[in-house]
Amino acid sequence: MSEKGHAVALFSGGLDSALAVLLILRQNIKVTALTFMTHFGCDITDKSSCAQDSSDMSEKFGFTVKMVHLGHQFVEIVKNPKYGHGKNMNPCIDCRILMLRQAKQFMDTVGADFIFTGEVIGQRPMSQRRPQLDTVLRDSELAGKLVRPLSAKLLPPTEPELSGLLDREKLERISGRSRKRQMELARELGLEDYPSPAGGCLLTDVGYSRRLRDLLNYKPDVDFDDLNLLKVGRHFRLDENTKIVSGRNEEENNKIERYRKNGEWMFEAKDTGSPITLLKGELTEASIQAAAAITARYCRLKNNPEVKISYFRDGDEDHNITVAPESEIMLNQRRI
Numbered sequence: 001m002s003e004k005g006h007a008v009a010l011f012s013g014g015l016d017s018a019l020a021v022l023l024i025l026r027q028n029i030k031v032t033a034l035t036f037m038t039h040f041g042c043d044i045t046d047k048s049s050c051a052q053d054s055s056d057m058s059e060k061f062g063f064t065v066k067m068v069h070l071g072h073q074f075v076e077i078v079k080n081p082k083y084g085h086g087k088n089m090n091p092c093i094d095c096r097i098l099m100l101r102q103a104k105q106f107m108d109t110v111g112a113d114f115i116f117t118g119e120v121i122g123q124r125p126m127s128q129r130r131p132q133l134d135t136v137l138r139d140s141e142l143a144g145k146l147v148r149p150l151s152a153k154l155l156p157p158t159e160p161e162l163s164g165l166l167d168r169e170k171l172e173r174i175s176g177r178s179r180k181r182q183m184e185l186a187r188e189l190g191l192e193d194y195p196s197p198a199g200g201c202l203l204t205d206v207g208y209s210r211r212l213r214d215l216l217n218y219k220p221d222v223d224f225d226d227l228n229l230l231k232v233g234r235h236f237r238l239d240e241n242t243k244i245v246s247g248r249n250e251e252e253n254n255k256i257e258r259y260r261k262n263g264e265w266m267f268e269a270k271d272t273g274s275p276i277t278l279l280k281g282e283l284t285e286a287s288i289q290a291a292a293a294i295t296a297r298y299c300r301l302k303n304n305p306e307v308k309i310s311y312f313r314d315g316d317e318d319h320n321i322t323v324a325p326e327s328e329i330m331l332n333q334r335r336i
């Protein structure tokens with residue numbers, strides 16, 4: 001049977017967006033699903049992600065998934081969201097609007113009929129209450145074209161429902177946080193493997209948000225390496241121009257080396273288990289002392305009264321300093 005129309009989905013790969021896709025496919029409508037990625041985690045290559053690898057699902061049910069990276073526009077929104085941040089640095093309402101605007105452009109380009117999402121009224125505190133859903137609809141300029149199949153019967157009919165392209169009776173009336181109806185629906189629609197609900201991207205994480213606020217406060221002009229560096233290591237602030245980042249394991253040490261900028265100094269206790277510690281800022285007597293003491297505190301020789309620490313950067317010979325491991329009080333004062 002040939003398809004009646006073409007719809008574009010906002011698709012994280014989670015249960016709700018997967019069910020929304022299946023409800024639309026069931027009505028014999030072709031689906032192209034857009035999975036958005038940002039530098040803050042919703043990325044299938046990242047374990048902290050709220051997006052999930054959906055290739056098996058798309059193959060099984062017959063729809064196409066396209067990955068779209070929101071890049072720097074999303075960073076600008078995180079810095080200054082029109083509708084504010086949620087509990088942490090997550091600008092969920094602005095984020096949804098940006099994703100929908102991108103989806104609208106895609107819909108216009110490919111000549112699709114409407115857009116849909118897996119949103120459920122009342123499920124998430126910030127972005128899925130009815131007034132917020134209305135704001136998102138207005139600002140994305142999708143009036144009449146945005147379908148929320150899981151809550152459709154609780155919302156005004158959209159253009160595809162009014163034109164008969166979509167049968168409203170076959171859509172759902174789910175609201176609130178319970179997932180009971182979603183589980184039932186998953187069984188009905190043959191969706192066996194679905195991920196447990198994810199909490200959101202890294203911007204909903206307290207620690208990451210604290211480090212991001214600090215970074216934006218002292219260095220508003222961030223680049224992607226700066227943002228990635230916030231995901232790894234222990235972070236300490238010395239003063240407005242100086243920050244220290246110390247790895248917690250080999251994987252983090254490698255990432256710190258990867259995200260550092262040319263000319264930045266690194267500290268290490270050689271010939272023993274040691275973090276790589278990155279000094280972001282000027283090399284002064286005070287910053288050398290602090291970065292070395294932090295390295296000593298987290299290396300295998302941390303119980304020694306003094307530890308020899310090397311510091312180095314590309315093209316320069318190593319320098320050495322012997323310091324006492326940093327005290328807990330000082331660490332707590334400087335920890336971001």
Ligand code: SF4
Pocket residue numbers: 042050090091092093095096127199200201202203204
């Ligand atoms: S948690 Fe909020 S800010 Fe993060 S990706 Fe999801 S909607 Fe966007």
